[in-house]
Amino acid sequence: MSAVAKCNTMNTLGAIHELAERLTAIQQELIRVKGTIIQVITSEEEYDRALALLDELTESETTSPANESLVDQLCASIKRYEDTAPQFAEFNEQVAAITGVDMLKFLMVQNKLTGSDLPEIGDKTVVSRTLNGKRTLSSIDIQALSQRFHLEPSAFYPVI
Incomplete structure (x- = not known):
C-alpha cells in the first residue's frame, strides 16, 4: 500500500472513530434526558415527544442546515406515524374521501x-x-x- 493510500485510510479511520465517539456522547446525553434519536415513532408517547421536539426546533431563532435536516427527518417520521397509527385511521379515511x-x-x-x-x-x-x-x-x-x-x-x- 502506498504512503498516500495509508494516509487516506488513516484519515478515514480517524474520522470514523471521531464520529463513533460523538455518537456515543450524543447517545449518553439522550439517555440522561430520557430522549432518543427519533427514526420510527411506535407509540403515542414517542409521537408526543416528537411533536414537542418539532415545536422546539421550529421555534428556535437559530437555523442551520443541520437543524433543517433534522426538522425534515422529524416531519417525515411524524407523517409516517400519522399515516399508519390506528387513532388517525378514521381521520385519514375522511381526508382521503x-x-x-x-x-x-x-x-x-x-x-x-x-x-x-x-x-x-x-x-x-x-x-x-x-x-x-x-x-x-x-x-x-x-x-x-x-x-x-x-x-x-x-x-x-x-x-x-
Whole structure:
C-alpha cells in the first residue's frame, strides 16, 4: 500500500472513530434526558415527544442546515406515524374521501364566494354543473384554482 493510500485510510479511520465517539456522547446525553434519536415513532408517547421536539426546533431563532435536516427527518417520521397509527385511521379515511369539488365548496364557503365569483372555471352555469357533480374539474380548472387560492394543485386531485 502506498504512503498516500495509508494516509487516506488513516484519515478515514480517524474520522470514523471521531464520529463513533460523538455518537456515543450524543447517545449518553439522550439517555440522561430520557430522549432518543427519533427514526420510527411506535407509540403515542414517542409521537408526543416528537411533536414537542418539532415545536422546539421550529421555534428556535437559530437555523442551520443541520437543524433543517433534522426538522425534515422529524416531519417525515411524524407523517409516517400519522399515516399508519390506528387513532388517525378514521381521520385519514375522511381526508382521503375529500374530492376536488369538496375542496372547491369549502373554499367558496370560507371566502364567501358564489358561482359567479369563479370565472377561472367558467360562468355561473359551468360552476353550478361542477358543484352538482355533472362536470368534473379539468386540469386547467385545477391550475387556475390553485393559483387563485394559493394551494398546490394536489389539493384538488383525488387521493389514490
